[in-house]
Amino acid sequence: xxxNLSAADEDELVRRTAAGDRRAFDELYRRTSPWLLTRxxxxxxxxxxxxxxxxxxxxxVWRAAGSFAGAAxxxxxxxxxxxxxxxxxxxxxxxxxxxxxxxxxxMSDAIAPAAEEEVMAGxxxxxxxxxxxxxxxxxxxxxxxMVLDGFSVRETSLLLGVPESTVKSRARRARIALRExxx
Numbered sequence: 001x002x003x004n005l006s007a008a009d010e011d012e013l014v015r016r017t018a019a020g021d022r023r024a025f026d027e028l029y030r031r032t033s034p035w036l037l038t039r040x041x042x043x044x045x046x047x048x049x050x051x052x053x054x055x056x057x058x059x060x061v062w063r064a065a066g067s068f069a070g071a072a073x074x075x076x077x078x079x080x081x082x083x084x085x086x087x088x089x090x091x092x093x094x095x096x097x098x099x100x101x102x103x104x105x106x107m108s109d110a111i112a113p114a115a116e117e118e119v120m121a122g123x124x125x126x127x128x129x130x131x132x133x134x135x136x137x138x139x140x141x142x143x144x145x146m147v148l149d150g151f152s153v154r155e156t157s158l159l160l161g162v163p164e165s166t167v168k169s170r171a172r173r174a175r176i177a178l179r180e181x182x183x
Contacts, residue, residue, distance in 0.1 A: 010077035018065035025062055032078065033058075036085055043150075049092050057085040079151075079159045086149040131181035139174035142167055 005027045008016070013031075016024035033054065040050045061081060068080045132140060145156040146167075153171075157164040 014065050014068050014077045029058055032081055036081065040085060040089060044089060053085060053088045053092055056088045060084050076158060079155060083159060090148065127182055131178050135174055135177055139170050142170040143174050146171060
């Protein structure tokens, strides 16, 4: 039952990777790394961070291919791969912020924010974080996929395994709840 790797789709390559097939993993990498790299570079200009995220993503794919292959999911392998990469990118941004490795941007005195603006920005960020935590997990998942990961309604539907109408209604309810919490 050994099929030619070039004839296998990405879902099949992930299933074969889950079985420990190194050649299938190499083929999956060959096919998906160019578009994944492009997508990550659109969201992060730091080549070192992007390289780290790529490495962490494919390491996670190698280790967790069975979780995709064994799941009764209607999502695509490409969507699953992007979700892993997007989460790794967010983690990289968080690590960078925690370690104060965010590159310093020289601000001239003319554009320095006032103390009141800094306080308000921190307060709004805290309030937004609290409002997000109060949302049901289904609503947070939809917002994460659509806002942070940049997925369309259709992609989010496939990723979460729910109808597109459900994605739309969850997104609408989440936005209304956030608006009310922040007003």
